[in-house]
Amino acid sequence: MSDQQDITQQQFLDMVDRFINLANDVGKSLPRSKVSAALLFAAARYNAFN
Numbered sequence: 001m002s003d004q005q006d007i008t009q010q011q012f013l014d015m016v017d018r019f020i021n022l023a024n025d026v027g028k029s030l031p032r033s034k035v036s037a038a039l040l041f042a043a044a045r046y047n048a049f050n
Helices: 011-025 032-048
Strands: none
Touching: 011 032
C-alpha cells in the first residue's frame, strides 16, 4: 500500500493545527524560540527520510 494517500484540504489543515497546538502547549513551559527551533529541526529530520 502506498503512503501517498489523498487527503482533503480540511484534513491537511487539521493536521497542521495539531502540530501548532502541540507547539503552543510546549511553548507554555519553554521559550518559544526554542520550540520554534525544535519544530523546524523535527521537520528537517522527518523530511530527510521522505
